[in-house]
Amino acid sequence: WKRSDFPWSAELMAHNRTYFGYSSFRTDQEEIMNATLSNKDVFALMPTGGGKSLCYMLPSLCSAGLTVVISPLVALIQDQIAQLRVANIECGALGSTTDDFERRRILSCLRQSPPGIRLLYVTPEKIANSAFLLSVLDDLNSSNFLARFVIDEAHCVSQWGHDFRKDYKELRVFKMRYPQVPCLVLTATATQRVQEDIVQQLQIKSCVQFKSSFNRKNLRYEVRKKTKSCIEEIRNLIMESCVDRFGNVQTGIIYCFSKFDCEKVSAELNKKFADYRCGKCFACQRNLNRRCQNFRRVVVDFYHAGLEAEQRELVQQKWSNDEVHILCATVAFGMGINKPDVRFVIHYSLSKSLEGYHQEAGRAGRDLKTAICVLFYRFSDYQKLKRLLEESAKEHNAPRSQLENNLESLNGMVSYCENAIECRRSLLLRHFGETFNKGLCKGTCDNCRNNQKSGKTYVTKDVTQDVLNVIAIVRETGQTHSLTHIVDVFRGSKCAKVMRLRHNGVSAFGTGSKWLKTEASRLVQKLVIDGILTEKTQKADNLYQTVTTLLRVCPKAERDLKQGRRKVTLEVIEK
Ligand code: ADP
Numbered sequence: 001w002k003r004s005d006f007p008w009s010a011e012l013m014a015h016n017r018t019y020f021g022y023s024s025f026r027t028d029q030e031e032i033m034n035a036t037l038s039n040k041d042v043f044a045l046m047p048t049g050g051g052k053s054l055c056y057m058l059p060s061l062c063s064a065g066l067t068v069v070i071s072p073l074v075a076l077i078q079d080q081i082a083q084l085r086v087a088n089i090e091c092g093a094l095g096s097t098t099d100d101f102e103r104r105r106i107l108s109c110l111r112q113s114p115p116g117i118r119l120l121y122v123t124p125e126k127i128a129n130s131a132f133l134l135s136v137l138d139d140l141n142s143s144n145f146l147a148r149f150v151i152d153e154a155h156c157v158s159q160w161g162h163d164f165r166k167d168y169k170e171l172r173v174f175k176m177r178y179p180q181v182p183c184l185v186l187t188a189t190a191t192q193r194v195q196e197d198i199v200q201q202l203q204i205k206s207c208v209q210f211k212s213s214f215n216r217k218n219l220r221y222e223v224r225k226k227t228k229s230c231i232e233e234i235r236n237l238i239m240e241s242c243v244d245r246f247g248n249v250q251t252g253i254i255y256c257f258s259k260f261d262c263e264k265v266s267a268e269l270n271k272k273f274a275d276y277r278c279g280k281c282f283a284c285q286r287n288l289n290r291r292c293q294n295f296r297r298v299v300v301d302f303y304h305a306g307l308e309a310e311q312r313e314l315v316q317q318k319w320s321n322d323e324v325h326i327l328c329a330t331v332a333f334g335m336g337i338n339k340p341d342v343r344f345v346i347h348y349s350l351s352k353s354l355e356g357y358h359q360e361a362g363r364a365g366r367d368l369k370t371a372i373c374v375l376f377y378r379f380s381d382y383q384k385l386k387r388l389l390e391e392s393a394k395e396h397n398a399p400r401s402q403l404e405n406n407l408e409s410l411n412g413m414v415s416y417c418e419n420a421i422e423c424r425r426s427l428l429l430r431h432f433g434e435t436f437n438k439g440l441c442k443g444t445c446d447n448c449r450n451n452q453k454s455g456k457t458y459v460t461k462d463v464t465q466d467v468l469n470v471i472a473i474v475r476e477t478g479q480t481h482s483l484t485h486i487v488d489v490f491r492g493s494k495c496a497k498v499m500r501l502r503h504n505g506v507s508a509f510g511t512g513s514k515w516l517k518t519e520a521s522r523l524v525q526k527l528v529i530d531g532i533l534t535e536k537t538q539k540a541d542n543l544y545q546t547v548t549t550l551l552r553v554c555p556k557a558e559r560d561l562k563q564g565r566r567k568v569t570l571e572v573i574e575k
Contacts, residue, residue, distance in 0.1 A: 001031035001208070008037050008062045016054075019087045026051045028210045033059050036184045037150060041207035043154075043199055048188045048362030053080060053338075056150040056184055060118040061089065065147035066110065066140055069121045072153050072165055075316075077121040079338055079383040084119065094133065094436045110136050114145055124156075124167035134177070146181050149174045151202065154187040155355075158197040159402070175203040183207075188362065192433050214358065214432045218365045219373050221424040222446040223417050226348075226376035231265065234346055234376075235272040238298075238326070241372055242343045249298045251319065252344035254328045255351070255360055257381070260558075262302040265348055266328040273298040284285040302330040311535040334360060340367035347375040350382065350417055352389075353409035354431045359417070379483075379525055383535070383549060385410055411529045418522055418529075421571040423448050456573045463523065465517075467532065467568045468561060469508040470524060471553050474533060476506040479552040483528070486551055487512075487520045495498040497505045523570060524551075530568070532557040540546075 003009070012033060016022050028046060030570065035042045046052050053346045060067035071077050077093045084091045092106035109116030121263035127133060140146045151157075156165040174183060183204055199205060199287045219458045234254065242250045254269075256262045277284045281293035301324045303315050318324040320339055327333065330391025331351070337501065345364040351357040357375070365371030386407065393403040416427050423438035424445035430436070443449040451457060473489050474481070488495055512520050527533040 001034045003034065004030075006034055006037065008059075009034075011062050012058055015058055019061065019089060020054065022054075024055075028212045029055055032184070032210050035208045035210075036182055037062060039180075039182045041183045041185070041204040043185045043195070043204065043207045043211065044210040044212075045187055045195065046210075046212045047216055048359055049216070049366035049368075050188070050212055052152070052188070053083070056148070057084065057087075057089065057119070060147065063147035064114045065145035066117065067119045067147050068117045068137070069150040069152060070121055070124050070127060070171060071121055072124065072156050072163075072168070074123065075313075077123070080121065083338065088118065090117040091119040091121070092117045094126055095121075095123045096126075098277050107136065113143055115140065124165060124171060125495075126166075127171065127173070134173075137178070140488060142177050142512075146178060148182045148184055149178075150184045150186065152186050154185045154198050154202070155189050155194055157201045158194045159405075172203050189354065189359050191431065194355075195375075214429055214434060215425060215436060216362060216365065218370050219361065220369050220370065220444045221361070221428070222372070222374045222423070223420075224374060224376050226378040226381065230348070230376050231268045231272055234348075235269060235276065237346070237372075237374060239276065239278075244490045249325045249378065250343035251322055251325055251339065252327075252342055252346065253334065253360075253363060254326060254346045254348055256330060257349035257384075259304040259306045259330060261348060262304045262328040262330060266300050266302040266326075269300045269326065269328070270298075273300065291486060298326065299324045300326040300328065303327050303333045305330065306330045312318075312398060331356065331360065334363050334456065337363060338366075339363075341369070342366070344372045344374070346373075350375060350377055350385070350413050352385065352406070352413065354412045354416060354428060355409070356415060358428055358432070375417065376384065379414075379521075382410070382414045384415075414529050415526070418448070418525055419571060420522070421447055421451070421573060422575065451573075454573075458472055458571045458573050460569050461480070461572045462567055463570045464561060464567045466512060466523065467527060469511040470527065471532070471561070472508040473503075473506055474551050474553050475507075477501070477503055480550055482549060483521065483524050483551060487517065488523055490524075491515055491517065491520055519572070526568070526570065530557075532561070532568070558574075 012030070016025070028044065029051055032044045036056070037059050044055065056067055071080070074095050074097055075083065077095060081091055081093050090109070092102070093111065093399055094103065094106060104119065105505055106120070110120070122133070137146060150296035151171055157168040158161050158164060174181065178272070183202065185198060185202060185204060185207070187198065199207060238249060238252070242252060244250055254265060256265055277292045279285070281310065283290040283293050294568070301315050301318070303312060307315070315324065315327065319327045342364045345361045347357070347360070351360055364373055389403065389406050389410065412431060416424070419427060423436070423441045424447055425441050426436045426438050438448065441448045443452050470486060470490055477486070477489065485497060488498055489506060489509055490512035492513045494504065498504055515523070524533070527528070528535055528551070532554055534554050535549045536552055557566065561568070
């Protein structure tokens with residue numbers, strides 16, 4: 001599809017320049033446009049920031065009829081409409097918030113021939129529930145003025161995806177009702193399974209498929225331990241890496257787990273920035289009781305679903321205009337945010353899946369300039385999320401398979417965080433079915449950087465025997481102990497608790513004496529993630545004790561390991 005001799009090629013180029021001011025196309029853009037303009041159904045997988053919108057905006061200018069775009073969020077649609085208005089392209093949106101005047105304007109445009117607007121945006125529920133809208137489309141179709149359907153954020157079609165929407169399933173109506181009108185299906189996040197599901201659900205089996213690499217070369221990935229001084233670390237990180245040449249802090253997002261966290265992190269960061277001392281300026285060096293001379297006003301705010309719609313819009317606007325530099329937000333913020341110069345995305349808590357993480361982190365650096373993505377991780381955040389998923393499944397009576405799918409996604413995310421050795425890009429891209437040559441990372445992730453520095457390389461080692469030793473310890477100590485204690489017994493620690501309980505007498509005591517504490521913890525955590533050990537939470541038996549998590553053995557996994565049907569491997573540094 002990469003040819004420049006299609007009847008529309010010259011027009012595409014010219015419109016790209018006049019309407020959008022771009023002089024070239026990004027990877028796959030031209031090919032996707034050629035395929036959709038040839039009336040093919042197209043499935044295009046492009047990472048966030050790849051430039052999906054242009055793939056339908058430009059063709060809409062080369063077709064006489066209407067391009068109908070299905071997009072999941074009103075905010076996202078508004079953003080696109082604003083962009084199109086700036087480019088002077090006739091468009092409209094029908095959604096629950098459209099007022100009567102605008103509705104009438106759009107409908108009268110649609111009755112003209114050719115239609116008076118190029119692009120019509122609708123939310124999926126609008127299409128699914130509106131016989132009236134479908135009848136308008138019928139009329140357009142019979143006069144050959146229905147150019148194409150665009151299904152944006154198509155992963156919402158799939159239950160296996162991380163953002164399933166029931167109404168997206170109804171979109172199969174397009175192929176059934178208008179089989180000859182081409183569909184352009186776009187997504188930024190899809191594993192192989194989700195991709196197959198999308199094609200199946202939307203009934204576009206003979207579509208042309210484009211899959212761009214998910215590698216975002218300009219993003220630098222890092223996972224850090226989440227400690228008590230994490231807020232200060234975040235401040236320093238931003239001051240060290242995200243300040244422009246005038247000393248101003250650049251814009252970024254901090255993703256938090258809950259509304260409460262958003263507000264807490266925002267307040268604490270605001271305070272930390274006010275206390276900032278660079279240590280280099282006159283005031284700092286003389287320890288004068290004056291504000292640091294390198295201090296710049298940094299505005300931190302928060303965004304979550306608990307805010308009034310107006311307030312949310314205001315905060316988003318301010319952030320887009322750089323009046324707010326740092327936004328502490330839940331994942332409610334971001335889909336469709338089209339700010340090119342986001343310099344950092346920090347995760348104060350892990351995402352629910354690697355797809356989610358790739359998309360959230362992917363909001364950084366859309367302008368292709370360097371940006372940083374740092375995730376602060378602690379195992380207890382994983383346990384919290386896991387409990388939450390289980391409780392929510394119980395509450396909604398969700399099928400077992402859905403819960404298992406969610407837990408599996410979460411485990412993928414945790415394995416990424418726990419892995420302190422392999423290239424982060426390799427790990428992320430492997431999840432999307434891509435093989436990445438780790439030599440190309442060139443120290444743009446923390447693991448490669450650390451390995452480079454220490455001159456070490458890693459190998460994948462069979463640790464099944466160590467795992468059997470850990471299992472023996474869990475069993476012999478009565479399956480009533482925490483991860484930390486099991487690690488202590490495994491490494492042969494003579495700490496007070498081990499001695500008091502006489503656990504130095506269990507058969508596998510000290511079999512892991514060669515393991516570093518962090519590595520042994522990683523091994524046992526991996527066993528929990530892989531389901532070889534299961535967790536049981538014990539409610540606090542007094543006011544001061546927090547909830548403890550006890551480890552038990554999964555009998556089936558134990559049998560499989562003992563009989564050689566299952567092996568466990570771990571990436572370890574080559575000695
Ligand atoms: P996606 O929807 O895939 O995340 P967008 O369509 O929002 O990405 O595009 C990301 C950014 O790249 C936007 O700022 C857009 O204006 C810009 N962009 C898209 N195509 C091109 C191009 N051919 N040349 C330069 N910039 C582009």
